Amino acid sequence: MKLHILAATALACLAVPAAAQDKDGKVAEAKAYQPQIVTTRHSGSFGGQRINYSATIGETILKNKDGVPDAAIVTTAYIKEPRDPSRPVTFLFNGGPGSGSVWLQMGAFGPKRVAIPSDARDDGAPPYPIVDNPDALLDVTDMVFIDPPGTGFSVLLPGGDPKNYFGVQQDARAVAEVIRRWLGDNGRWNSPKYLGGESYGTFRSAAVANQLVNTTYNDVGLNGIILISTILDYSGRAESPGNEVGYITTLPSLAVTAAFHGKAPAGDPSVIAETARQFALGPYASFLLKGQKAPAEERAAVRRRLAQLTGLSETYLDQTDLRISPGRFYKELLRDRGQTVGRLDTRYTGRDYDNAGEGPDNDPSFFGIDAGYTAAINSWARDSLKFKTDREYQAIGRSVRPWDWSTGDSDQYVNVAPYLGTALRENSGLRIFVGQGWYDMATPFFGAEYSLSRTGIPQDRTSFHYYDSGHMMYVRDEDRVKLSRDLRQFIRAR
Incomplete structure (x- = not known):
């Protein structure tokens, strides 16, 4: 019996150093991680203007409370050259949660887009045409596409805790930090600023706006929030x-x-x-x-x-x-x-x-368009923008599960529309753009109207725009042109 006890004690003593060594190894690996930042230069015609622009795809390293790097967030920034700090800058992301920014970037607002059928037919087999996108918004705003952790090429580093990122508030804090860091690194704190999201990205927009304005004294004033295929109040989704x-x-x-x-x-x-x-x-x-x-x-x-x-x-x-x-x-x-x-x-x-x-x-x-978009973002980012990685691009990632849906408010179902009400009431220069497709059942247009008409949300600075297509209205050529035109007017009207 004594021999068994001595043996168990010895094993227990050995286990602690092994675990510590494993943790130390992950910490060392995370600290040694070198972020990749690549800038290329291009030219294109957008909104009828010939524009020179830089494309910078790079990683922003976020750290945990102990100062150890635990996430690499990839952003892709398109900036008109020569640079002008007084130009608007728009931060864009998609939804999911778990979706990369491929959809808005390669379908609607980026300088290149994938040309898939416009008439609700599937995208078929490759090659998929990657063409110039005159509907990109570079004539009116610089753009930064953000892929939160677990989406696109963004990842948690060794030892990174998913609980710090995979949730409503955690995700919003991370995206808000990336935005603040980008503004500081690029000298853009006094630029007009817009947030833009699609699907859960609209939910994220409200949560990020709350983080940028209401959680610190380092506030980031916003000129506009762009909601495309809006979901703010999940009561309409609950089939209970x-x-x-x-x-x-x-x-x-x-x-x-x-x-x-x-x-x-x-x-x-x-x-x-x-x-x-x-x-x-x-x-x-x-x-x-x-x-x-x-x-x-x-x-x-x-x-x-x-x-x-x-x-x-x-x-x-x-x-x-x-x-x-x-x-x-x-x-x-x-x-x-x-x-x-x-x-x-x-x-x-x-x-x-x-x-x-x-x-x-x-x-x-979805299966009618997904292959074309995935091929396009990999080709554009890896071959044209020169981003080198062995990681797979997560267009719709499952790695963010489980997702923490808590907003921190007890006894409240998931609804971030009140965040927008607060932002509007406290910033007289803020406006909201809402774009909805008639044929979208994932985020129905009447659901968006319902959530944004509740008490406490000023109605005079929210504009609705409707399109003859679905969730990704830009898939239809006529609606991509209309969406681009509508947003140009929205940004110029500040």
């Missing part, structure tokens, strides 16, 4: 029993989709959307809030109108208790044609393994 908000805020998107595919009367999507809004806010909301106390004649009238708007049969609507979840809608709308509709963009259609399921196998509006 008893939560009726999502059924109300998605109904107008169902209606314009049904009309697009010939399942409901055709017309101008803005007119169809307004008709559906009024029904959703009135008879439909009233019916849902009454629950099982709604009388039979009211139920029949609502069911009849729902069928007219959504293209679904009254029999099917009865089976869903007049509550249409998006996942079911994607499968059911065109079931008689053997097709599904997309989530990110409901103009897209796909075919499943069979036609019997309740939901689609996949999202045809």
Whole structure:
């Protein structure tokens, strides 16, 4: 027995130094990490102007509370030459959480873009054309695309703790630090400044704005926040029993989709959307809030109108208790044609393994574009911008899971719209641009309208703009041109 005890004690003594050595090794490796920063020079025509610009792709090293490097954040900055510190600068990112900035960079605002089909067809096989992008915003603003940890080429360094980065507030703090560092390193503290995000990137924009203004005395004043395909309040996404908000805020998107595919009367999507809004806010909301106390004649009238708007049969609507979840809608709308509709963009259609399921196998509006974008960002960053790495570019990364959704406010569901209300109330020069696609079911336009019309959010400096496509409205050529034009006006109007 004594021998066993002595042996166990010896092993325990050996384990501590081994763990310490492992930790010391990771710390040493992290401290030795050398960030890569590469600048190349280019020229292009943007907004009708010929512009010389530099492209700098590089890593910003963030440190933990002990001063040890634990994350390498990659940014790609496009700066008009010669440099002008009075020019606006716009910080851009995508969403996910877990998405790299490839979508906005290679689809909408970067100096090059990938030319995939504009008419809701899939992108097919390579090679994918990488072309000049005259719709890039370099004539009105410098741009810095940010890939938060776990997205794009950005990574945690050895010993880096995911809990310090993979969450609403942690992510926002990291992005805010990168922005502050960039402003200092590039002499741009007094430049007009804009934040721009897509999808969860809009959620991040609100959280980052809160970090830049309300958490330190080193405030960063903002001129504008650009929200593209907006999600600020997750109550509309929660398909929990008893939560009726999502059924109300998605109904107008169902209606314009049904009309697009010939399942409901055709017309101008803005007119169809307004008709559906009024029904959703009135008879439909009233019916849902009454629950099982709604009388039979009211139920029949609502069911009849729902069928007219959504293209679904009254029999099917009865089976869903007049509550249409998006996942079911994607499968059911065109079931008689053997097709599904997309989530990110409901103009897209796909075919499943069979036609019997309740939901689609996949999202045809994502697999219809993802290969082209991934090829484009790797080719552009590695070959043209000369960024050398053996890391894979994370266009939609899973490495950020699990994600900490806490905002630090107890007894509150996840909603960052109040951050924007505070920012607007405390900065009279701040304006908000909201861009929404009619055919976006991932972040429905009525959900954005709902979240930004709540109490405490000034309405006079928020402008909405709508596009005849989906979540990534810039995929459609006409909408990319319109989005670019709308944003030029927004930035020039400061």
